[in-house]
Amino acid sequence: MSRPAVLKAVGAVAALVFAAGCSSGGDAGSRGTSPPPGSPPPSSAGSPASSPPASPAGEGRVTVAGTLTEGLRSPWGLAALPGGDLLVSSRDDRTVTRVDVRSGAKTSLGEVPGVVPGGEGGLMGLAVRDGWVYAYLTAESDNRIVRMRYGGGAGDRLGAAEPVLTGIPKGTIHNGGRIAFGPDGMLYAGTGETGETGLAQDKESLGGKILRMTPEGKPAPGNPFADSVVYSYGHRNVQGITWDAQGRLWAAEFGQNTWDELNLVEPGKNYGWPEAEGRAGEARFVDPVAQWPTSEASPSGIAFARGAVWMAGLRGERLWRIPLSGAERSGEPEAFLAGEHGRLRTVLADGAGRLWLVTSETDGRGTPEAGDDRILRLDVR
Template sequence: MRHRAVTAVLAAAALLLTAGCSSDDGGGAAAGDGSATHSDTATRSSAPERTGEETPPAKGSVKVTRTVATDLESPWGLAPLPGGDLLVSSRDEATITRIDGDSGKKTGLGEVPGVSPSGEGGLLGIALSPTYASDHMIYAYFTSASDNRIVRVLYDEKRPAGEQLGEPDTVFRGIPKGVIHNGGRIAFGPDKMLYVGTGESGDTGLSQDKESLGGKILRLTPEGEPAPGNPFRGSPVYSYGHRNVQGLAWDAEQRLFASEFGQHTWDELNAIEPGDNYGWPEAEGRSDDGGFHNPIEQWSTDEASPSGIAYAEGSIWMAGLRGERLWRIPLKGTAASAEPEAFLEGEYGRLRTVVPAGGDKLWLVTSNTDGRRNPKDGDDRILELRIS
């Protein structure tokens, strides 16, 4: 299931890195999905709230200040570099490209070997090593011919363009793959551990199976081992009962939040607690079953189909694919402090990834040219937003 990184190889290399049903098929249920529904009859989760935190205003604002880059092919993951440039992964091309943060100039770093793009799979999330300043390592989650896995590669800026990625070192393997529900978001948390959002690959039974890596949030060391302090001894599983997790973010108090695709009824934003069960496939959205952790908020699948999320200005910002809008969820502790607001509805098509850009700014990545439909605007782009 897991493959531990070979540290000797790293030393020798000088320390050489769409979603289901309601999302990447453009609407409706994907072939093979059941027709489970769940009514919204329960009260909201009684999530704990911390006192002494400033509550953001009930109403916010979004302004697109500029288009950073255009003509991107199936962009998925985004990783800001020190200095203001950006790395973006192409799901279908299996490449990583550097974007100049000022001019938008694109420089190809190279292709990540071993990627097998198909359906919603391919080269998905990317993240910089927590010690990137010294090791220049990029982590990447991708779909191979047999599974979903995580590798790390050395980014050598001194090499010619297109040849700047070293050989991949596999740090974790064995995550179930499918035509749908491959998860794919990775992020290093405040604890410098690697968090991984996975999907159940269309096999709903995997989500409740704590021995499976599908339908989970995983927590790993940078070397790919189960992180110390995980809720299940010797296991990488951090939370379970998920359908397809593609958004991970931490607030100012280092609390983890995750977005999740529903099937026909409810998409979710969840506050993640270690060891908790988030209900799928027994519950979609809020449930009156006390054994399941209820979402902070839920949306119909045509309003959201969420992928990436970011925390900024006291709120979670959630990108919607089928919903074609950016959601703002103001927080007080781990509860919503006001009703969610939608911005940019239908203006830029499907929205895939949102990343903090410092202060009151965000980076936002569109997802219209994925090779399975006619491009909505002729290209995909990265936008800079000013928010409040």
């Protein structure tokens, strides 16, 4: 695929859109006036001015082992069934599809009712637990989490949707959308502030937060704020959550004009937005462990594998590796696959040294080519 040329063209268009003050989203930027891709960002106290150069895909740690499946439309969420097969959501088509990890064969499990796609909203994150498929979606009045029974056998379809958590603010932009079960058995969700920046600091609002709840949607035991599902606040738009080998929660966050972030998330902590973007060096906020110029990331899904967090970049069109040692970085982030497969939406670890990587060229912001969108197999060494 001729992605490097496409990347250059997309970057040029993006620069014009951002300069015009595009309001359509954190995915492509929604950054207000931002520098052209590749230009140095404004300085930020205590922050490096640039990221390291990209590394070739076959050199070192990542190899594209092949394409599992293709022809997906606006894929967003990805979750593994107990037997290893994958479920993928279509943000705009409102459907969930099962993908056989041996053959790549696709089976539609049906449409999720009540989804109202628009802007950055629609059918987004997926999670699987105890015979339920959980989905984060945009409805008529709000963003919400629902769950549906699914037996997992041949010919089975999704059951009726029942609400788990409602009342998450919705907007044309910054809807968050990633959900996952943590090592503690609780359900976590990343939300956005919908472009209303004040929601991020309002602990009574579910917007601009990371939420933690029981599988039934109740406040989880040990949450930092009484009778609340709010776990952390001061977030702009969280679309990536994962846990490392020690059970620590990590989250990827879209910045605005300057810095995208990878944060180590602790209960009750304030991550700064809208008063801080990137490292602020202020005691009242938690600084990110890593940050990138917005042209090099626009992070969506993240996963943990082989001692590192792997982060899929939309506008940056690359896969970042952030090596960890405990709660700290053990080295500089490295970039792989830059421009080779277009926008990258979701990355999922299979627990055996492999990553599944979902492209995002058919969501209205990419430049789709024949076969888009795809799920790629990546071997990690």
